[in-house]
Amino acid sequence: MKKKKKLSFWEKVLNRLFTLKNLYVFIVIALITLYPVYVSDGQKWTYIENFGIRLPLRYTIHGIDVSHHNSEIDWFKVKHSDDDKVEINFCFIKATEGTDIKDQDFNNNFRGAKREGLICGAYHFYVPWAEPELQAKNFIETVTLEKGDFAPVIDFELRGKGRKVRANLLENVKKFIGIIEKHYGVKPIIYTNGYIYREYIKNNFDDYPLWISSYDSNKLEGYEDSKLMIWQHSTDGKIDGVKGNVDFNVFVASKSHLNDICIKSTKP
Secondary structure: OOOOOOOOHHHHHHHHHHHHHHHHHHHHHHHHHHHHHHHHHHHOEEEEOOOOEEEEOOOOOEEEEEOHHHOOOOHHHHHOOOOOOOOEEEEEEEEEEOOOEEOOOHHHHHHHHHHOOOEEEEEEEOOOOOOHHHHHHHHHHHOOOOOOOEOOEEEOOOOOOOHHHHHHHHHHHHHHHHHHHHHHOOOOEEEEEHHHHHHHHOOOOOOOOEEEEOOOOOOOOOOOOOOEEEEEEEEEEOOOOOOOOEEEEEEOOOHHHHHHHEOOOOOO
């Protein structure tokens, strides 16, 4: 039998280093592989056949948002499209855009959704190059909100083109929001995407409820949690009563905060 060669001090050190390196590589690969699973499990993503998409069932208050692009909607079917796991609780409906565009189906959609018991909200698509005062006037003339309705929403997802437009954008959005807040007596909900949030919303509108659109990740990160209320997580859902694709949203704050973003009393 051959005598086992005795390793030198440095050979022992190198062997140990290579062993640790292999362990480190294994751990890194395992973390990369398991992270999506961890995130998915944390949000309880589950495919819901009725809606044709996965929903984060960690949350229990789900809703959609629509406009005239969704054509005529059967709100009875929408309300009763739930299964054993998910119920549609709320809906945001486009009301206006810019200074003079009024969504042709807003009134029918708003009345129809409320008739079926959904919590309803109205949103304005903000146009960066249009006068903020006239945009606010357009919305106020179109939308009457009552106790229990969601606070008004500014859909702020464009920054426009040209130096002048971008230079004045923040101040103009502040003007618009100020007028809306004064008229309805509640802080408007700001709907936006990650880019606009980081460039304009963060540190400027931190006291306002936030509705974020994000479709590429399994969970939301990098936002002020105390004001993060709604997550638009998909644009290609399906639902009975609506033709084509539908945007799906979920209320991510605790249920106790739902009333925080609703109208507290109807103006006389």
